[in-house]
Amino acid sequence: MQILKYQAVLKAVELGNFTKAAEALHCTQSAISRMVKDLEEEWDLCLLQRSKQGVRLTSEGQALYPTLQRICNEQHGLETQVGSLHQFESGSIRIGTVSSIATHLLPPALMKFKQGFPNIHFELLMGEYEEIAQWIRTGRVDFGFLRLPVGDDMDVRVLLEDPLLVVLPNNHPLCLLKEIPPKSLEEYPFILLSRTGSAEVPALVQQKHLALSVHYRTWDDYAVMAMVEQGLGISILPSLIVTRCSYTITTRTLEGGAFRTLVLAQRKGSIPSLAVQEFLPFL
Numbered sequence: 388m389q390i391l392k393y394q395a396v397l398k399a400v401e402l403g404n405f406t407k408a409a410e411a412l413h414c415t416q417s418a419i420s421r422m423v424k425d426l427e428e429e430w431d432l433c434l435l436q437r438s439k440q441g442v443r444l445t446s447e448g449q450a451l452y453p454t455l456q457r458i459c460n461e462q463h464g465l466e467t468q469v470g471s472l473h474q475f476e477s478g479s480i481r482i483g484t485v486s487s488i489a490t491h492l493l494p495p496a497l498m499k500f501k502q503g504f505p506n507i508h509f510e511l512l513m514g515e516y517e518e519i520a521q522w523i524r525t526g527r528v529d530f531g532f533l534r535l536p537v538g539d540d541m542d543v544r545v546l547l548e549d550p551l552l553v554v555l556p557n558n559h560p561l562c563l564l565k566e567i568p569p570k571s572l573e574e575y576p577f578i579l580l581s582r583t584g585s586a587e588v589p590a591l592v593q594q595k596h597l598a599l600s601v602h603y604r605t606w607d608d609y610a611v612m613a614m615v616e617q618g619l620g621i622s623i624l625p626s627l628i629v630t631r632c633s634y635t636i637t638t639r640t641l642e643g644g645a646f647r648t649l650v651l652a653q654r655k656g657s658i659p660s661l662a663v664q665e666f667l668p669f670l
Contacts (some may be wrong), residue, residue: 390462393509395422400452404441436574460526467556467660478662479508483519483531487627488649489530491544504663507662523654528592529663542657543650546670551587551645552629552638554615554622566642569595574619576602578611587647588623590591612636624645 391412398408399419427434434448444452467478484493489511497509510518512528518533523539537543553567561575563569569591581604592599599605602620605611611622612634625647629638651670653659657659659667 390459392426395419395658396426396448396454397455397459399423399435399442400444400448401667403443414618449496456525464526464660467662477508478506478660480660480662480666481510481512481528483512483514483522483528485516486513487549487625487630488532489513491627491630492670496666500666500669502663504662509665520652523652526654529659530651530653530667533650533652535650537652538645539651540655541652542655543652546649546651548558549649550640550647551591551628551647552621553639553641554612554624555627555639556615556618556621557635557637557658558618559621561618561639564638564639567639568642569597572621572623573600576600578603578614578620578622580608580611580622580624581606587625591623591641591645620660 394412395408398411399405402408402411405419405423406416409419412419423435432447432451433445434451435442436445463479463481467480469478482493493511498648500507512531514522516533519528520533520537520541522528523531523533532546533541533543535543535545553561553572555561559575561571577599579599579601591597594645605613607613608624608628611624612629612632614620615622616634617638623641623645628637651667
């Protein structure tokens with residue numbers, strides 16, 4: 388029962404309020420609130436500051452948060468080991484992933500795996516590369532997907548080379564070309580995907596010595612495609628992001644090629660559960 392109280396605190400902080408935490412933990416909002424309050428009364432400490440905007444950690448909560456995370460991660464590891472000893476009768480796999488991989492690469496692998504191991508459950512944590520790397524280091528996820536380069540504290544396996552594509556309105560002059568010379572990008576308004584961890588375009592700009600005319604910046608790749616569709620400018624996005632998109636846009640490869648290298652990463656020296664070991668070959 389105590390571990391449930393710890394999970395209630397962690398999930399409330401992660402999601403920002405009790406209602407979302409209750410949905411994630413499959414219980415009522417009042418149950419989450421009661422578990423947190425019980426824990427605070429047991430310890431005679433205020434862990435969370437409540438407001439109309441949600442909840443956030445107090446100074447006491449910040450001091451205890453890493454320990455609560457470690458305990459819950461160890462509990463997850465224990466449950467996974469027990470599930471492994473029952474030959475996959477139960478257990479869970481936690482994956483840190485970016486949206487493009489969660490959308491296009493994971494579903495087929497999950498479907499094939501579940502046919503043989505129907506009682507293994509999955510938790511997909513969506514984040515940016517830096518977040519995912521931190522989740523791997525702290526044990527919040529069993530493994531995750533990152534982009535090279537990564538730190539020396541990771542064991543990696545190359546998953547794929549994902550080409551970077553020039554994204555154009557359908558009536559754009561550059562659509563007449565099969566490949567786009569990088570220097571030609573300087574002639575048109577550019578829409579930059581500028582969220583944390585999206586370093587592919589800045590790296591390309593530096594490598595090719597480009598002087599892009601950036602008119603718009605946004606952290607959302609769908610916003611980039613919508614703006615291109617409206618003729619507001621051109622952009623560069625990874626191929627996985629534009630795969631099966633519903634926008635009426637045109638894509639072209641860059642002359643000389645450019646890509647991001649996506650890898651499957653685990654904490655160096657960690658021993659994956661049997662469930663993870665069985666799942667990884669499906670990727």
